[in-house]
Amino acid sequence: MNKYNYGPESVGMSGVIVHTDPGFLTILQDDENVSGLEVVDEITGDLVPVDPIPGTLVVNVGDVAKAWSNGRFRNVKHRVQCYEPTVRTSIALFVLAPKDEKVEAPPQLVDSDHPRRYIPFDFEEYWKLRTSTRSITGEALQSFLAKSS
Numbered sequence: 001m002n003k004y005n006y007g008p009e010s011v012g013m014s015g016v017i018v019h020t021d022p023g024f025l026t027i028l029q030d031d032e033n034v035s036g037l038e039v040v041d042e043i044t045g046d047l048v049p050v051d052p053i054p055g056t057l058v059v060n061v062g063d064v065a066k067a068w069s070n071g072r073f074r075n076v077k078h079r080v081q082c083y084e085p086t087v088r089t090s091i092a093l094f095v096l097a098p099k100d101e102k103v104e105a106p107p108q109l110v111d112s113d114h115p116r117r118y119i120p121f122d123f124e125e126y127w128k129l130r131t132s133t134r135s136i137t138g139e140a141l142q143s144f145l146a147k148s149s
């Protein structure tokens with residue numbers, strides 16, 4: 001559960017700075033009355049507001065899904081921006097990664113046109129690297145790039 005207590009001084013600032021979510025995916029119940037979520041358009045780099053649609057959930061693809069899908073799924077960069085001085089709440093359910101198995105693209109997603117992009121890795125190892133290097137927009141995945149890529 002995220003609660004943003006925005007005062008007048010917060011308007012125009014970020015409640016959460018640009019990041020990717022580390023896990024497989026995030027299921028987000030956003031505040032239905034207060035906008036603020038913005039995603040980065042991968043092509044233009046523009047920040048695009050994702051205004052809430054009552055009765056719907058937002059699903060974010062995270063870093064683990066990018067690795068697991070051999071690069072087919074894209075880890076979306078996003079942030080939360082303060083548009084107005086009010087309280088904003090959201091509920092995020094993080095689906096992370098297997099605890100006892102490595103993150104690894106299944107053979108069906110690897111072929112000569114799509115060579116394996118990442119070596120298998122433990123989520124915990126990824127998490128430690130991501131936090132210790134403050135690589136919050138997926139850069140830490142580079143450490144697990146397969147030699148041929």
Ligand SMILES: O=C(O)CCC(=O)C(=O)O
Nearest residue numbers: 002021030037080090092
């Ligand atoms: O509050 C939101 O809309 C998103 C929060 C978020 O990006 C996160 O918890 O990872």
Ligand SMILES: [Fe+2]
Nearest residue numbers: 019020021078
């Ligand atoms: Fe997020």
